[in-house]
Amino acid sequence: MNFSTPTLIVNKTITLNNLDKMINVANKNNLILRPHFKTHQSIEVGNWFKEKGVGSITVSSITMAEFFSSEWNDITIAFPLNILEIGKLNLMIKENRVKLLIDSISSLKALDNQLEGPAEVYLKIDVGYNRAGLKVDEKQKIKSIINFCKTSDKISFLGFLAHFGDSYKSKNKMEIKNVFQKSIERIKVLSDGFPNFRISIGDTPTCSTIKKYPDFINEIRPGNFIFYDLAQYKIGSCEIDDIAIRMICPVVSIYEEREEVLIYGGSVHFSKDRLTENESDIFGYVYFGEVWDVSNKIGYIKSLSQEHGVVKLEKQISLKIGDKLNVIPVHSCLAVDKMGAFYESGKRVEIMK
Amino acid sequence: MNFSTPTLIVNKTITLNNLDKMINVANKNNLILRPHFKTHQSIEVGNWFKEKGVGSITVSSITMAEFFSSEWNDITIAFPLNILEIGKLNLMIKENRVKLLIDSISSLKALDNQLEGPAEVYLKIDVGYNRAGLKVDEKQKIKSIINFCKTSDKISFLGFLAHFGDSYKSKNKMEIKNVFQKSIERIKVLSDGFPNFRISIGDTPTCSTIKKYPDFINEIRPGNFIFYDLAQYKIGSCEIDDIAIRMICPVVSIYEEREEVLIYGGSVHFSKDRLTENESDIFGYVYFGEVWDVSNKIGYIKSLSQEHGVVKLEKQISLKIGDKLNVIPVHSCLAVDKMGAFYESGKRVEIMK
Numbered sequence: 001m002n003f004s005t006p007t008l009i010v011n012k013t014i015t016l017n018n019l020d021k022m023i024n025v026a027n028k029n030n031l032i033l034r035p036h037f038k039t040h041q042s043i044e045v046g047n048w049f050k051e052k053g054v055g056s057i058t059v060s061s062i063t064m065a066e067f068f069s070s071e072w073n074d075i076t077i078a079f080p081l082n083i084l085e086i087g088k089l090n091l092m093i094k095e096n097r098v099k100l101l102i103d104s105i106s107s108l109k110a111l112d113n114q115l116e117g118p119a120e121v122y123l124k125i126d127v128g129y130n131r132a133g134l135k136v137d138e139k140q141k142i143k144s145i146i147n148f149c150k151t152s153d154k155i156s157f158l159g160f161l162a163h164f165g166d167s168y169k170s171k172n173k174m175e176i177k178n179v180f181q182k183s184i185e186r187i188k189v190l191s192d193g194f195p196n197f198r199i200s201i202g203d204t205p206t207c208s209t210i211k212k213y214p215d216f217i218n219e220i221r222p223g224n225f226i227f228y229d230l231a232q233y234k235i236g237s238c239e240i241d242d243i244a245i246r247m248i249c250p251v252v253s254i255y256e257e258r259e260e261v262l263i264y265g266g267s268v269h270f271s272k273d274r275l276t277e278n279e280s281d282i283f284g285y286v287y288f289g290e291v292w293d294v295s296n297k298i299g300y301i302k303s304l305s306q307e308h309g310v311v312k313l314e315k316q317i318s319l320k321i322g323d324k325l326n327v328i329p330v331h332s333c334l335a336v337d338k339m340g341a342f343y344e345s346g347k348r349v350e351i352m353k
Numbered sequence: 354m355n356f357s358t359p360t361l362i363v364n365k366t367i368t369l370n371n372l373d374k375m376i377n378v379a380n381k382n383n384l385i386l387r388p389h390f391k392t393h394q395s396i397e398v399g400n401w402f403k404e405k406g407v408g409s410i411t412v413s414s415i416t417m418a419e420f421f422s423s424e425w426n427d428i429t430i431a432f433p434l435n436i437l438e439i440g441k442l443n444l445m446i447k448e449n450r451v452k453l454l455i456d457s458i459s460s461l462k463a464l465d466n467q468l469e470g471p472a473e474v475y476l477k478i479d480v481g482y483n484r485a486g487l488k489v490d491e492k493q494k495i496k497s498i499i500n501f502c503k504t505s506d507k508i509s510f511l512g513f514l515a516h517f518g519d520s521y522k523s524k525n526k527m528e529i530k531n532v533f534q535k536s537i538e539r540i541k542v543l544s545d546g547f548p549n550f551r552i553s554i555g556d557t558p559t560c561s562t563i564k565k566y567p568d569f570i571n572e573i574r575p576g577n578f579i580f581y582d583l584a585q586y587k588i589g590s591c592e593i594d595d596i597a598i599r600m601i602c603p604v605v606s607i608y609e610e611r612e613e614v615l616i617y618g619g620s621v622h623f624s625k626d627r628l629t630e631n632e633s634d635i636f637g638y639v640y641f642g643e644v645w646d647v648s649n650k651i652g653y654i655k656s657l658s659q660e661h662g663v664v665k666l667e668k669q670i671s672l673k674i675g676d677k678l679n680v681i682p683v684h685s686c687l688a689v690d691k692m693g694a695f696y697e698s699g700k701r702v703e704i705m706k
Contacts, residue, residue: 004437060660080605083675084357252433272625307413
């Protein structure tokens with residue numbers, strides 16, 4: 001392929017290897033693997049999961065549920081119900097089985113009020129990330145939600161769904177394990193207090209690290225693991241050669257004095273997600289040569305404008321204008337979302353529009 | 354309109370007012386206004402400029418030049434030439450007049466080698482931002498570029514193009530003026546050394562602040578000023594009520610204890626651009642009530658995930674699930690790019706695909 005503009009490419013072999021490892025963890029622990037599809041947003045990559053026997057998925061919006069409902073009929077929308085989209089939900093529940101997420105009694109009542117068919121809900125539990133959900137010690141609120149569902153003739157209460165988001169602040173496997181331990185203890189309190197309900201957990205850092213799960217966990221929902229990225233590598237979720245995605249960027253200028261290179265590749269391609277290394281911002285690791293060879297790191301992206309990326313070179317290398325560099329993005333989910341498509345073995349793969 | 358998902362809206366009255374002010378500055382100083390269209394990326398908003406008599410534009414990629422070439426025939430591509438796209442350029446120069454940007458002799462030679470028709474080039478000058486361009490004291494390099502163009506039968510040398518990117522680090526009008534002064538002194542050295550060439554400058558902070566330009570400046574290229582955003586407000590480029598863009602986001606959950614609200618609106622809508630205020634990250638100012646009324650600020654977005662935004666409330670306010678909040682985004686260019694469309698007076702306006 002002749003990639004003359006910034007282009008995202010995916011390595012299917014690495015992707016399938018990441019998938020096999022996650023399926024293995026799920027199988028050994030008797031867990032349902034319900035991967036989060038917000039990372040790839042593509043029917044084609046979804047089919048790679050299907051071929052491996054995965055039957056249920058997670059999405060992050062009602063729009064994304066609609067998109068995947070052409071191919072999947074067991075979809076959990078792991079985002080608190082947006083009641084304004086009840087019209088779309090009512091259309092979907094007639095044909096497919098979507099599982100909804102609520103995190104308050106008012107949202108549940110609004111749902112019950114406007115729902116035109118049966119629906120299953122999870123209650124979102126906040127184990128310390130302070131983003132969404134009820135805390136495990138808000139027992140009265142949890143009880144009234146469960147009780148409300150019992151009296152509803154449309155809504156069934158499935159159980160509890162949590163996201164151990166603090167794992168994203170980890171710097172190594174030990175810290176990931178600590179987050180898992182701390183979070184799972186809170187979930188256990190819940191499970192003890194409200195037994196016999198399903199419990200769904202799972203983010204890429206913990207699911208890539210934890211090999212043994214307690215029996216009260218029913219399913220895991222990692223997403224990013226399918227491609228991984230630089231952020232996951234720095235967290236400790238994966239090795240550098242587990243990363244299945246690259247942005248190919250043309251060199252447009254070379255500044256020998258400041259040992260920097262300008263690439264065509266900016267925030268409209270990568271997003272502005274960044275890491276810090278030795279007090280420098282890092283927007284991607286930069287490689288030259290064979291695309292999937294991780295031995296050829298030549299520097300990192302130190303700044304991004306809308307279309308410009310400035311690469312700081314870390315080694316002497318002979319480059320010329322028009323060369324193509326391979327960049328490992330900081331955040332694969334956002335790079336995929338930004339690009340709207342990627343290439344696998346030279347074939348263009350479209351994502352959700 | 355019933356905006357049930359995150360939706361970007363634009364206020365045409367404010368937009369035109371911003372445009373009028375910029376036209377006024379250009380006219381008073383006898384400058385060509387060559388606005389940067391990467392902010393809105395839309396044919397429709399482009400027409401608003403046309404109706405005000407603007408005849409020349411700036412874009413940030415060859416793809417964007419192609420997009421606007423259906424309507425515009427004087428387009429400067431203010432991004433160093435990506436020689437890998439020479440095929441597209443050769444098609445465009447046959448029908449339209451695009452002005453190119455180069456910042457090295459090697460890129461110029463590659464262009465001369467592969468060009469199939471006449472082209473005009475600007476030399477990119479780096480006045481201290483260290484992103485792209487030659488420094489004003491690299492006289493030998495500048496001379497050889499000008500001389501090369503003299504001998505080329507295809508390429509004409511137009512002059513110098515600079516971007517005073519340091520203005521984006523300003524915190525008030527005085528700092529913006531200082532950046533302008535420092536940068537303009539460097540440009541003057543260039544103008545004295547290489548007279549009779551055109552000089553193109555201009556970014557939103559300086560163009561929104563500087564009222565009097567030296568005679569050796571020929572044109573200005575601001576872009577963001579058409580909508581402005583929170584970043585520009587904090588820099589000192591505009592007042593808060595000059596901002597012509599909002600993201601409408603549904604409330605999906607309310608956490609009274611921590612005085613926070615969860616909105617449907619995340620990094621796939623806003624991008625991850627952020628500001629810092631009192632040591633907190635800010636991803637947008639949040640308002641409730643009449644959309645363009647800036648007296649009703651209720652808080653700010655403190656964190657963004659892919660679809661989630663967590664709003665920190667700053668005042669007691671009675672909100673319910675399904676309410677819609679109005680958010681001033683940190684970076685309008687990236688929010689527009691992310692969203693792919695916006696609404697003006699209830700009408701959907703598509704941007705470049």
